[in-house]
Amino acid sequence: MTTEVKIHEDAKSRLEELQAEIRLQTGRNVTRQELVAHLINDAYESRSDVINSFRESSVPLSEDEKETMRRGRFRSDVETDESDIDDVLYG
Incomplete structure (x- = not known):
């Protein structure tokens, strides 16, 4: 079963x-139908990649980005409050 899909002239x-x-x-002729099916099936690693490609920004972070940030964390065992942060940032 095939369905006709209208696409913009540029696409x-x-x-x-x-x-x-x-x-x-x-050297191989490929139909538009084959090409679109291939792009849909193979262009993205996961459904979330497809969904995320339509987001306006990169926030929220992807799971891979979150994990990368977690790996870079360490615990200093020093209590920090808002005024400490202000002192560091603004002097």
């Missing part, structure tokens, strides 16, 4: 360019 043009490049570099 259609880019798909056609990619089709031509695939044909030139591999």
Whole structure:
């Protein structure tokens, strides 16, 4: 079963360019349907990557970014309050 999807002319043009490049570099003709299916199935590592690609900013952080930040933490065993932070930042 196939469904027709309308796409903007710019996107259609880019798909056609990619089709031509695939044909030139591999010698294989690929239909737009094959190309779109391939892009959808293989372009992202996970569904969350697809969802995150539509976010306006990188906040909130991805799970990988959060884990990277956690790895860089250490405990100094020194109590810090707001005035300590202000002193460090603003002198």
